[in-house]
Amino acid sequence: xxxxxxxxxxxxxxxxxxxxxxxxxxxxxxxxxxxxxxxxxxxxxxxxxxxxxxxxxxxxxxxxxxxxxxxxxxxxxxxxxxxxxxxxxxxxxxxxxxxxxxxxxxxxxxxxxxxxxxxxxxxxxxxxxxxxxxxxxxxxxxxxxxxxxxxxxxxxxxxxxxxxxxxxxxxxxxxxxxxxxxxxxxxxxxxxxxxxxxxxxxxxxxxxxxxxxxxxxxxxxxxxxxxxxxxxxxxxxxxxxxxxxxxxxxxxxxxxxxxxxxxxxxxxxxxxxxxxxxxxxxxxxxxxxxxxxxxxxxxxxxxxxxxxxxxxxxxx
Amino acid sequence: xxxxxxxxxxxxxxxxxxxxxxxxxxxxxxxxxxxxxxxxxxxxxxxxxxxxxxxxxxxxxxxxxxxxxxxxxxxxxxxxxxxxxxxxxxxxxxxxxxxxxxxxxxxxxxxxxxxxxxxxxxxxxxxxxxxxxxxxxxxxxxxxxxxxxxxxxxxxxxxxxxxxxxxxxxxxxxxxxxxxxxxxxxxxxxxxxxxxxxxxxxxxxxxxxxxxxxxxxxxxxxxxxxxxxxxxxxxxxxxxxxxxxxxxxxxxxxxxxxxxxxxxxxxxxxxxxxxxxxxxxxxxxxxxxxxxxxxxxxxxxxxxxxxxxxxxxxxxxxxxxxxxxxxxxxxxxxxxxxxxxxxxxxxxxxxxxxxxxxxxxxxxxxxxxxxxxxxxxxxxxxxxxxxxxxxxxxxxxxxxxxxxxxxxxxxxxxxxxxxxxxxxxxxxxxxxxxxxxxxxxxxxxxxxxxxxxxxxxxxxxxxxxxxxxxxxxxxxxxxxxxxxxxxxxxxxxxxxxxxxxxxxxxxxxxxxxxxxxxxxxxxxxx
Numbered sequence: 001x002x003x004x005x006x007x008x009x010x011x012x013x014x015x016x017x018x019x020x021x022x023x024x025x026x027x028x029x030x031x032x033x034x035x036x037x038x039x040x041x042x043x044x045x046x047x048x049x050x051x052x053x054x055x056x057x058x059x060x061x062x063x064x065x066x067x068x069x070x071x072x073x074x075x076x077x078x079x080x081x082x083x084x085x086x087x088x089x090x091x092x093x094x095x096x097x098x099x100x101x102x103x104x105x106x107x108x109x110x111x112x113x114x115x116x117x118x119x120x121x122x123x124x125x126x127x128x129x130x131x132x133x134x135x136x137x138x139x140x141x142x143x144x145x146x147x148x149x150x151x152x153x154x155x156x157x158x159x160x161x162x163x164x165x166x167x168x169x170x171x172x173x174x175x176x177x178x179x180x181x182x183x184x185x186x187x188x189x190x191x192x193x194x195x196x197x198x199x200x201x202x203x204x205x206x207x208x209x210x211x212x213x214x215x216x217x218x219x220x221x222x223x224x225x226x227x228x229x230x231x232x233x234x235x236x237x238x239x240x241x242x243x244x245x246x247x248x249x250x251x252x253x254x255x256x257x258x259x260x261x262x263x264x265x266x267x268x269x270x271x272x273x274x275x276x277x278x279x280x281x282x283x284x285x286x287x288x289x290x291x292x293x294x295x296x297x298x299x300x301x302x303x304x305x306x307x308x309x310x311x312x313x314x315x316x
Numbered sequence: 317x318x319x320x321x322x323x324x325x326x327x328x329x330x331x332x333x334x335x336x337x338x339x340x341x342x343x344x345x346x347x348x349x350x351x352x353x354x355x356x357x358x359x360x361x362x363x364x365x366x367x368x369x370x371x372x373x374x375x376x377x378x379x380x381x382x383x384x385x386x387x388x389x390x391x392x393x394x395x396x397x398x399x400x401x402x403x404x405x406x407x408x409x410x411x412x413x414x415x416x417x418x419x420x421x422x423x424x425x426x427x428x429x430x431x432x433x434x435x436x437x438x439x440x441x442x443x444x445x446x447x448x449x450x451x452x453x454x455x456x457x458x459x460x461x462x463x464x465x466x467x468x469x470x471x472x473x474x475x476x477x478x479x480x481x482x483x484x485x486x487x488x489x490x491x492x493x494x495x496x497x498x499x500x501x502x503x504x505x506x507x508x509x510x511x512x513x514x515x516x517x518x519x520x521x522x523x524x525x526x527x528x529x530x531x532x533x534x535x536x537x538x539x540x541x542x543x544x545x546x547x548x549x550x551x552x553x554x555x556x557x558x559x560x561x562x563x564x565x566x567x568x569x570x571x572x573x574x575x576x577x578x579x580x581x582x583x584x585x586x587x588x589x590x591x592x593x594x595x596x597x598x599x600x601x602x603x604x605x606x607x608x609x610x611x612x613x614x615x616x617x618x619x620x621x622x623x624x625x626x627x628x629x630x631x632x633x634x635x636x637x638x639x640x641x642x643x644x645x646x647x648x649x650x651x652x653x654x655x656x657x658x659x660x661x662x663x664x665x666x667x668x669x670x671x672x673x674x675x676x677x678x679x680x681x682x683x684x685x686x687x688x689x690x691x692x693x694x695x696x697x698x699x700x701x702x703x704x705x706x707x708x709x710x711x712x713x714x715x716x717x718x719x720x721x722x723x724x725x726x727x728x729x730x731x732x733x734x735x736x737x738x739x740x741x742x743x744x745x746x747x748x749x750x751x752x753x754x755x756x757x758x759x760x761x762x763x764x765x766x767x768x769x770x771x772x773x774x775x776x777x778x779x780x781x782x783x784x785x786x787x788x789x790x791x792x793x794x795x796x797x798x799x800x801x802x803x804x805x806x807x808x809x810x811x812x813x814x815x816x817x818x819x820x821x822x823x824x825x826x827x828x829x830x831x832x833x834x835x836x837x838x839x840x841x842x
Contacts, residue, residue, distance in 0.1 A: 036725050048762055050461055086376045086527065087387075152557060159565045167561040168370070168553060168568070255555050260528065268377050268554075271694075271722065 001301070008294045012287065017072070019286045020279065024068045027275050034060065034084050034273040058084060071279070080283075081276035085269070090276045094265065094284065100172060101261035104180055104254075105246035109239060111185035112192055119189075120196025121223065127201060135193060142190025151183045151256045169258045180257045184250055188242055195238060199231040232303055240296040244289045248281075364533075365841040366547040367822065370559050372573035374530070375552035381527040382512025384502075386456050386463075390512065391497030397530060397550055398835035399439075400500030400516035403430055403449075403479075404491060406830040410595060410643075412495055412747045416444065416517060418477070422784060425486035426470075430494070432477045436539040438503040440515040446474035451504040453479075466493045488784045492748035497832055519543040519837040528552045532835070543837040563587075563817065569841070570818035570825055572834065575696070576633050582817050589817050592827045593637040593644050595744035596812040598701055601756070602805055603766040605731040608685070613667035615804035617660040618736075619653040621712045626655075627704045628810045632697065635815060639808035641797040642743040642752045644829070652801045660712040671713050678713035686715040691738035692724045698738055701809060705738070728765060737765050740812070742831065749793035750780045757800055768805040 035054045055061050059070065074081060080090035123135040158165040158179060169176040203209065204227065212222045251263035258264075262281065269277035374393055375381050383399050385391030394400035405415040414420070418433045436444040450472045456463050468487045473480040483490060493499065502508075503515040513525040519540065520532040532548040551568070553559045556575035562568040564581065574582075582589060602609045602618075609615060628636040637644055640651040664670070669678040669685055677684040689705065691698045699720045706716040719727065719734070727733050741763075743752040755761055758777050759769040773796055780792045800806050814827045816834070824838035 030726075033725060050465065054461070085379070086381070152561075155558075155561050159567075160561060163565065166567055167558055167565055168551065256558050258528075258551075258553055258555070258558060272377060 005294070005298070008290075008297075012290050015290060016283060016286055020072065020075070020283055021068065023279055023282045024071065025064070027278065028064050028067070034058070034275055071276075075283070080280045083269075083274055083277050085272050085274045085277075090280045094262065094277060094280045097260060097262045097265050100259060101247060101254075101263065103172065103177065104184070104250070104259060104261060105243060107177055107181045108184040108188065108246055109243055111181050112188040112242070113239075115185060115189040116192035116196055120193045121200055121228075123193060123197045124200035124204065125219075125223070132197075135197075139190040139193045142186055143194075145187065147183055147187055147250065148252045148256060150186055151179070151253055154179050154182055155256075167257070169260070176257070176259070180250075180253050180259050183253050183257075184246065192238065196231070196235070199234055200227055203227045203230055229303070233300055236296050236299055236303070240292045244285075244292045247288045247292075248285045364545055364547050366549060367569045367839075367841050368549045368551065368567065370551050370553045370562050370568040370571045372552075372554055372556070372559065374528075374550060375554065376527050377554065381552075383514050383516075383522055383525055383530070384508045384512045385498050385500040385514070386460050386508075387512070388461075389497075391500050392832060393530070394500045394502070394514065394516060395497040395518075395832050396834045397522075397532060397548070398518040398520040398837075398839075399514065399522055399532070400497070400502055401518050402495050402497065402499050402501070403432070404495040406495055406747050406828070406832065408592075408828060410744055410747050410829050412491055415495075416501060417494075420491065423480075425782075425784070426483045428481045428483070428490055430479045430481070432479060433539070434477055436517050437537060438506070438515045438517055439521040439535055440503045440506045442503050442505060442515075444501065444517055446477055446479040448503065448505075449479050449501050450474040452501045453481075453499070455504055456498060460498055463493075463496075463498055466496070486782055486784075488782065488789065489746075489748040489750060492746035492751075496746050520548065520835060538837060540837055544840045546839075546841050548835065548839075563819075566819075570816060570822050572814070572816050572827075574815070574817055576635055579633060579635065579815070579817070586820055587817055588820060588822065588825070589815055590826050591635070591813050591815040592829050594742070594812050594814050594827075594829050594831055595643060596740055596742045596814075596831070597639055597642055598636075598695075598697055598738070598740050598809045598812070599639070599642070600705075600807040600809070601737045601739070601764075601766040601768070602807070603731060603735045603737070604768055604805065605766070606687075606735050608687075609735060609766075611667050612804060613663045614669075614685075615807075616653065617663040617667075617712060618709065618714070619804045619807045620656045620663070621660040621708045621714075622705055622807065622809060623655050623708050624651070624809050627701060631700050631704055632810070632813075635813045636697075636810040637813060639810050641801045641808055642806075643749060643793075643797065644811045652798075653804070657708075657711050664712060664714075669713070676710070676713065677715050684715055685713065686717065687735040688717045688719065688733060689736045689738060690719045690721070690724050690727060690734040692722055693720050694722065695740045697812070698740060702738055705736075731767075745830065747830075749789070749797075750777065753777050753780075753793075753796050753800075757806060766805065768803075770799060770803060770805070773799050 035051050035058070059067060062070070071081060078091060082088065083090055083093055086093060119135055123132045126132050155167045159167040165175055165179050200223070208226065209222055212226065213219070248263065251267040253259070254261045254264035255267060262284070265277065266281045269281065373380070378389065380389040380393045382390045383394045385394045385400055391400070395402065401416050403415060403417040404412045407413050416432055416436060418431045420428065420430045423429050432444060432446055432449060438444060438448075442448060453469070453472050457467070457469055467490060468483045468485055469481055470484045471482040473482070481490060500516060506515040508514050511525045513522050515521070517539065519535055519538045521535050522530055522532050524531045529552065530550040532550070534543040534546050536543070536545070553562065556573070556578065559568070559571050559574055560578040560581065563571050579589065602615055604610055624638045628634065628638055638651065639645065640649065664678050664685070669680050671678050673679060675684070677686070679685065689702055691702050693699050702718045702720060706718055709716045721727060728737065741752070741756070745751065753761070753773065754777065756763045757768055758764065758774050776792055776796050776799070780789060780796070783789050783792060801808065814831060816825050816827045818825050821842040823840045823842060824836065825834070827834070
């Protein structure tokens with residue numbers, strides 16, 4: 001098990017180098033002049049000499065491969081460069097936004113499970129009933145609505161009409177967290193309800209369920225102790241992907257609610273061609289996806305006895 | 317059991333939602349109460365009112381985060397929010413008037429002497445004299461990117477309240493640059509702290525500064541008169557809908573940068589909307605590398621086909637002013653090229669363009685008149701302007717292909733990819749009208765994208781750069797503007813109208829055409 005984890009962690013190195021090289025090349029060859037774009041964006045005017053001087057200061061006049069190797073050597077030593085826009089060290093800058101994004105991700109995922117798990121199970125158990133039809137219709141609508149629209153509707157209801165919650169984040173507080181959490185959770189719940197429903201229906205038609213029923217085991221016991229346990233592997237995979245995506249930040253939702261997270265930073269950096277921050281963001285995304293996949297693989301080992309007993313790939 | 321599961325899940329979800337709302341409701345009302353009625357500082361309770369101001373114009377993305385005037389465009393924040401002040405300022409007609417300066421005189425072409433008003437203190441308590449100003453200007457010249465080239469300072473001398481600038485060459489625009497926010501005078505003995513806070517001479521003092529928020533308190537020792545006691549929080553809000561809902565919900569007391577579509581929501585007795593036309597112009601540059609556009613008939617036809625009134629009054633909802641040149645038109649002035657599609661068609665016909673195949677587009681030698689228009693979505697008005705012009709030109713038989721891209725600078729490097737460039741620019745940021753021509757329309761200008769060249773204009777620019785008398789400078793600038801407009805190498809469509817929207821109880825929040833000054837001592841919360 002330990003060897004497996006070590007192997008997976010080591011495999012991160014070539015993946016991160018490959019991703020960083022491709023990202024660096026894409027930015028270098030297609031991204032445009034970071035200095036010119038930045039000053040144009042704010043309506044400023046710099047003379048060609050000053051633009052050149054700034055490019056020189058930022059090392060942008062060097063050949064591509066020199067820039068990349070210099071950047072990579074810096075990253076190995078924990079130095080991801082300086083943000084062109086804020087002038088702050090990128091490492092500290094991007095990770096200062098992480099607690100907010102982490103908080104929003106965890107709260108959204110928990111809320112999603114709280115909404116989707118009971119509704120998905122009930123929908124499956126009451127397959128083809130009126131309740132099931134309503135839930136199906138709602139999850140269809142939920143899937144169709146873009147996040148920004150849900151955000152605006154929720155803001156309108158809870159902030160403007162009911163005056164219960166703030167539109168603008170007032171720092172990291174519970175009241176500021178509710179609307180962005182609900183916005184993200186409603187969209188994810190719509191997807192999860194359908195997935196959970198389909199998984200449960202599929203499991204309920206399997207022979208072990210029919211056998212359990214024949215032995216007189218109660219329906220709720222079958223669902224909670226057998227069906228849910230077996231569907232948890234698929235659910236964990238789904239949650240891992242969602243969690244990875246959430247940790248990358250939800251730029252639209254963070255921007256609308258002024259939630260100071262990684263997604264908002266990423267979109268601002270892309271608009272301003274802040275390449276060191278964009279590269280750090282890409283590396284972060286690559287890291288979390290590989291890391292979370294590893295975590296979900298490890299969790300399979302504990303949840304699925306087949307992997308622990310005998311032929312499991314972690315057995316050695 | 318099924319019923320139990322159902323009841324349990326419904327009850328749990330409802331409890332979660334209501335519980336969250338109830339707790340937040342309590343905290344929100346508590347917070348709102350504190351912002352409106354009382355605040356506690358240094359352990360003693362007082363009744364200082366707080367104004368929460370939302371703006372899309374502050375933050376890292378605007379390069380004006382922090383209050384250090386010697387860094388990027390942060391001087392704008394320093395002056396806008398009433399922390400710093402400059403020796404001169406621009407009045408409501410974008411004319412220079414003394415501010416911290418009492419008087420000035422050009423001793424010779426290279427020497428400017430400014431006497432600073434007596435009795436002014438920084439918020440740190442230090443007196444503002446020429447020595448303090450000299451320290452500030454020396455730091456500015458040492459660290460700022462644009463100031464050295466703009467000001468051309470060789471030496472600064474201080475004697476009592478008299479500050480003397482010696483320049484490397486005659487620089488009539490030096491006075492104008494002394495109104496540029498980067499010349500806001502701060503106490504260099506206090507310096508700039510880690511959060512980019514500074515000590516200035518303005519009516520407000522910052523108590524905390526971050527990339528997204530500034531907290532200000534009014535000063536009770538302001539040299540310019542009494543400042544009503546209040547706290548101000550400036551919040552950076554980049555999303556227009558959030559800004560709108562923030563003002564509607566009462567979380568914000570005042571805003572700048574609302575989307576055009578939101579204004580009707582506030583056109584009622586509960587809000588004040590104060591507007592002013594600025595020198596930010598929306599204009600087109602024509603590409604002279606395209607031989608078609610070297611024909612003045614075609615350029616004039618395009619100029620007369622554009623319905624500027626329609627753009628301003630319908631598409632911008634009246635939040636703009638029709639332009640006839642780089643600087644806002646004076647009352648009673650008429651556009652050189654007024655909207656006339658019929659006249660445009662005549663001009664095209666004179667140039668040999670007619671719709672011979674009845675496809676709706678004019679053609680010549682079997683080829684339709686088709687032009688490529690490039691712009692960027694960074695300013696919301698620009699893509700709208702592009703579509704408006706596309707419809708206008710279609711009416712006279714010109715086909716316009718629009719490319720609205722953030723990557724426009726890269727695309728424009730290949731001059732065959734575009735014919736018309738739609739952009740926006742503050743044409744008169746410091747009252748020095750030569751600035752616009754220097755930047756965009758002289759043969760060697762850095763922003764002369766279409767390679768426009770006019771020998772007469774270049775010559776006038778040289779004369780302007782060595783002329784000190786303000787009336788003569790104004791006259792030269794007017795001639796230059798007339799030449800540019802008449803030539804149709806540049807087509808000016810409209811000027812931006814800036815509006816500050818506030819709750820009815822906020823008084824004295826008045827926008828200025830130069831866009832530098834927002835919070836003054838006259839800002840009052842009733």
